[in-house]
Amino acid sequence: MGARAWVRRGRVAVTAVGVILAGATLAACSGGPASNVLTLYNGQHPETTEALVTAFEHETGITVLVRNADEDTLTNQITAEGARSPADVVFTENSPPLEFLSERGFLTQVAPSTLARVPARFSSPSGEWVGVSARVSVLVYNTDLVARHELPTSVLELAQPKWRGKLALAPGETDFQPIVTSVERRYGEAAALRWLEGLKANAGNHLYPDNETVTAMVNSGQAAIGIINQYYWYRLAAENGAAGTHSAIAFFEPHDPGYVVDVSGAGILRSSPHRAEAQRFLAFLVSDQGQRIIAHSESFEYPLVPGVAPPGGQRPLDQLQPTSISVADLGDGSTAVALLQKAQLL
Amino acid sequence: MTVTAERLAPEAPARRPARRSRRPWPILVLSVAVVAVLALPIAFLLLEAVQFGWRALVPLLFRGLTAELLFNTVGLTLVVTLFAAVLGTLSAWITERTDLPARRVLAVLIVLPVAIPDFAVAFGWKSLFPSIGGFGGAALVMTLAVYPLVYLPVAASLRHADPSQSEVARSLGAGRVATFFRVTLGQVRLAVLGGALLVALVVLAEYGAFEILGYRTFTTEIFTEFTVGFNTPASCGLSLVLVGLSLIVVLGEGAARGRGRVSRGGALTPHAAHLVPLGRAKWWVLGGVVAFLGAAVGVPLGAILYWLVRGGSSTLPPASLLSAALHTALYSAGAGLLATAMALPVALLSVRHPGRLPAILERSTYLVLAVPGLVIALGFTYVSERDANGFLYQSAFLLILAYAVMFFPLALVAVRTSLAQSPLALEEVARSLGRPRREVLLRVTLPLVGPGLAAAFCLVFLEAVTELTATLVLIPTGSQTLATQFWAFQTNTAYGQAAPYAALMVAIAALPSVVLARWFDRLPGQAGAGRRPSTEGARLGPPGTVPT
Numbered sequence: 001m002g003a004r005a006w007v008r009r010g011r012v013a014v015t016a017v018g019v020i021l022a023g024a025t026l027a028a029c030s031g032g033p034a035s036n037v038l039t040l041y042n043g044q045h046p047e048t049t050e051a052l053v054t055a056f057e058h059e060t061g062i063t064v065l066v067r068n069a070d071e072d073t074l075t076n077q078i079t080a081e082g083a084r085s086p087a088d089v090v091f092t093e094n095s096p097p098l099e100f101l102s103e104r105g106f107l108t109q110v111a112p113s114t115l116a117r118v119p120a121r122f123s124s125p126s127g128e129w130v131g132v133s134a135r136v137s138v139l140v141y142n143t144d145l146v147a148r149h150e151l152p153t154s155v156l157e158l159a160q161p162k163w164r165g166k167l168a169l170a171p172g173e174t175d176f177q178p179i180v181t182s183v184e185r186r187y188g189e190a191a192a193l194r195w196l197e198g199l200k201a202n203a204g205n206h207l208y209p210d211n212e213t214v215t216a217m218v219n220s221g222q223a224a225i226g227i228i229n230q231y232y233w234y235r236l237a238a239e240n241g242a243a244g245t246h247s248a249i250a251f252f253e254p255h256d257p258g259y260v261v262d263v264s265g266a267g268i269l270r271s272s273p274h275r276a277e278a279q280r281f282l283a284f285l286v287s288d289q290g291q292r293i294i295a296h297s298e299s300f301e302y303p304l305v306p307g308v309a310p311p312g313g314q315r316p317l318d319q320l321q322p323t324s325i326s327v328a329d330l331g332d333g334s335t336a337v338a339l340l341q342k343a344q345l346l
Numbered sequence: 347m348t349v350t351a352e353r354l355a356p357e358a359p360a361r362r363p364a365r366r367s368r369r370p371w372p373i374l375v376l377s378v379a380v381v382a383v384l385a386l387p388i389a390f391l392l393l394e395a396v397q398f399g400w401r402a403l404v405p406l407l408f409r410g411l412t413a414e415l416l417f418n419t420v421g422l423t424l425v426v427t428l429f430a431a432v433l434g435t436l437s438a439w440i441t442e443r444t445d446l447p448a449r450r451v452l453a454v455l456i457v458l459p460v461a462i463p464d465f466a467v468a469f470g471w472k473s474l475f476p477s478i479g480g481f482g483g484a485a486l487v488m489t490l491a492v493y494p495l496v497y498l499p500v501a502a503s504l505r506h507a508d509p510s511q512s513e514v515a516r517s518l519g520a521g522r523v524a525t526f527f528r529v530t531l532g533q534v535r536l537a538v539l540g541g542a543l544l545v546a547l548v549v550l551a552e553y554g555a556f557e558i559l560g561y562r563t564f565t566t567e568i569f570t571e572f573t574v575g576f577n578t579p580a581s582c583g584l585s586l587v588l589v590g591l592s593l594i595v596v597l598g599e600g601a602a603r604g605r606g607r608v609s610r611g612g613a614l615t616p617h618a619a620h621l622v623p624l625g626r627a628k629w630w631v632l633g634g635v636v637a638f639l640g641a642a643v644g645v646p647l648g649a650i651l652y653w654l655v656r657g658g659s660s661t662l663p664p665a666s667l668l669s670a671a672l673h674t675a676l677y678s679a680g681a682g683l684l685a686t687a688m689a690l691p692v693a694l695l696s697v698r699h700p701g702r703l704p705a706i707l708e709r710s711t712y713l714v715l716a717v718p719g720l721v722i723a724l725g726f727t728y729v730s731e732r733d734a735n736g737f738l739y740q741s742a743f744l745l746i747l748a749y750a751v752m753f754f755p756l757a758l759v760a761v762r763t764s765l766a767q768s769p770l771a772l773e774e775v776a777r778s779l780g781r782p783r784r785e786v787l788l789r790v791t792l793p794l795v796g797p798g799l800a801a802a803f804c805l806v807f808l809e810a811v812t813e814l815t816a817t818l819v820l821i822p823t824g825s826q827t828l829a830t831q832f833w834a835f836q837t838n839t840a841y842g843q844a845a846p847y848a849a850l851m852v853a854i855a856a857l858p859s860v861v862l863a864r865w866f867d868r869l870p871g872q873a874g875a876g877r878r879p880s881t882e883g884a885r886l887g888p889p890g891t892v893p894t
Contacts, residue, residue: 046834068830068834072572072576076576079576080724080731086740086823210837213560217476332576337574341411346574
């Protein structure tokens with residue numbers, strides 16, 4: 001038992017103390033609600049939110065702490081946190097998480113002047129969250145494998161045997177649930193279930209975790225066709241360039257149940273001690289400036305305030321002819337989830 | 347036990363305390379406290395599952411998809427564990443016992459995948475071969491990612507196993523193949539089993555690699571349940587199945603381990619093993635090893651390099667690489683230290699004071715490996731926010747504690763193995779010289795298990811570096827780690843921008859990997875390494891023995 005061992009042990013002990021002190025310092029810095037600071041739980045794409053937050057901080061002097069994670073992680077997290085949630089504002093990619101939180105009493109009323117900026121059908125029926133941007137569901141197809149005239153005009157056709165082995169599907173993706181709800185509303189539960197079973201058979205081994213993968217798989221020719229939200233394709237095309245893009249997107253026929261507009265929105269936590277600042281942030285999201293930032297970002301989403309043009313030469317929102325399903329119809333998505341589970345897709 | 351020729355030495359009676367020593371209360375109290383902390387997330391899991399209700403859980407559990415997922419999960423776990431055991435053992439035998447050219451260099455390269463996160467292996471294959479997937483793809487990728495968990499203990503065990511046993515077998519007329527199966531395999535059996543246990547538990551809980559490969563297992567389904575229904579109770583109900591599967595693995599390993607011991611001739615002078623000449627087959631074997639390394643090391647590192655050079659055009663915010671790397675290193679090092687400190691009393695109790703209670707305490711801690719990281723994080727969230735007035739919530743310490751809990755079993759395996767192989771005799775001598783118990787612990791036991799503590803630190807560090815799901819919930823707001831950044835880019839298929847984060851993760855993991863490899867290397871020898879031969883005679887106990 002020599003001195004060397006003692007020195008070695010001493011060094012370990014010093015390091016340990018150092019790490020723990022550093023940890024405690026960090027903990028001390030991150031705790032406690034300060035005034036003029038907002039905590040944002042962000043499920044939207046980080047780059048767009050970053051741009052919005054920077055502009056908001058510049059204009060108001062309010063600091064925004066951003067916590068990035070998937071909207072479902074954030075929703076589960078807020079549920080676990082309960083009345084002590086550090087979050088002031090929650091910003092998600094889809095409406096069901098907001099409806100889920102609203103139904104459970106986690107959200108509070110959004111200022112009427114903010115709600116008035118956006119067409120009422122894009123916001124919470126109870127006024128507890130405001131729609132900020134939107135996307136539309138489309139077909140993505142590999143241009144080497146499928147000719148444009150062969151494309152289905154309705155989402156129902158994708159369950160036909162001719163697409164066996166060719167379809168890529170992300171059944172767990174939050175963007176897919178609205179389509180399921182929409183089909184169920186139009187044709188009833190039994191028909192929706194048969195349709196889902198057809199999709200499952202056609203997808204075979206092409207069941208993927210998310211729409212990014214579906215888009216990439218179709219683009220690379222692993223699958224021939226898929227259902228996505230339009231912005232995934234625009235992003236992939238921007239990432240890959242023209243030489244790497246072997247796919248294209250196509251709309252369903254007007255008012256098809258597969259032709260759905262999905263809304264991204266934001267709400268204020270009932271437990272937030274910074275409601276005034278939170279209201280200013282929501283107002284900023286739907287201001288002309290905020291909406292232009294969304295339109296110019298590379299997330300390729302539609303701004304919702306009338307008069308702000310969409311990015312990347314896309315067809316303007318008011319010229320789309322989607323199905324008439326509303327955010328209230330979509331609810332918290334539990335109808336769709338139950339159907340997907342019955343079809344053994346989830 | 348196939349080894350009979352060398353049962354010259356008595357079966358290590360001194361290894362087990364002859365008389366049951368008085369159970370030291372401080373160690374027992376500390377162990378119970380550690381187990382209580384580990385039980386916290388499992389209690390949360392049970393409470394949530396109860397809240398979800400049996401009636402809701404039954405239709406969710408007993409349906410077609412469950413059978414499909416169970417088949418996927420169990421089948422994959424069996425296949426990967428088998429392949430990893432065979433490949434790990436075979437490659438260890440090749441590098442330790444044959445005259446393969448450049449085998450020292452190859453041995454270093456074979457260990458390298460320990461530093462490559464599982465999902466980075468998946469990322470490598472997926473980004474270079476987009477069509478990879480399904481059962482075959484998942485089995486291939488996971489085998490390549492985890493076989494070092496078998497290779498490391500087996501190589502160490504082989505290096506220190508008594509070669510004279512094989513020589514006696516050969517002199518008695520056994521052929522090379524028969525000697526390998528009847529003597530060598532018998533000597534490394536415990537090492538293979540220990541490695542296989544870790545492999546099986548890791549595969550059961552793996553999420554990231556399967557997410558990238560698009561392969562569905564029980565673990566990915568649990569995450570889907572979180573995603574689509576924001577349904578924490580349902581996810582917890584499904585997690586019970588995973589805990590049950592892990593229970594089977596842990597009990598199965600315990601049964602297979604049995605009371606088996608590996609003996610060696612204590613009085614014989616140890617000498618280097620005679621290498622098996624491969625003859626003309628040498629070049630074929632070399633080609634095989636190089637091809638294997640190409641798949642296990644070349645593809646993932648090549649892919650990271652390729653994407654590093656190619657870059658990308660996506661505009662996700664280029665959060666500072668340095669800051670993410672520092673946070674990763676800080677949190678992971680804290681977790682390594684904490685988990686090792688927590689493992690020490692439990693290991694001391696189970697090895698030095700065996701009995702039913704210590705065995706139950708020790709074995710129960712393995713189950714935490716089966717609990718998804720997200721569940722553990724939400725459990726801590728719930729307790730901190732609802733029961734403790736937000737104490738430490740989203741602080742660095744709570745994140746470090748969560749990591750330490752998640753990866754505690756890895757630390758325990760390392761500390762316990764090391765402790766079981768350090769000679770009790772030295773402690774008894776110190777005690778007989780009138781040293782108080784505490785001083786013996788500090789001045790004899792701890793230095794002896796020092797390398798084991800280092801290995802425990804490294805194992806936990808390596809896992810924490812790549813952790814994602816618990817990190818997202820518990821990390822201080824505004825901080826990033828390499829893993830959170832890697833996933834932010836990877837899920838947006840911005841491979842070019844994900845690559846630097848993956849490269850840094852490998853770089854940060856490289857140092858502990860070297861330490862880990864060195865520990866396994868000297869495992870059955872004495873802690874002080876380098877003075878191995880002189881203590882050989884005093885070592886009454888069998889190497890590679892892990893008392894149950």
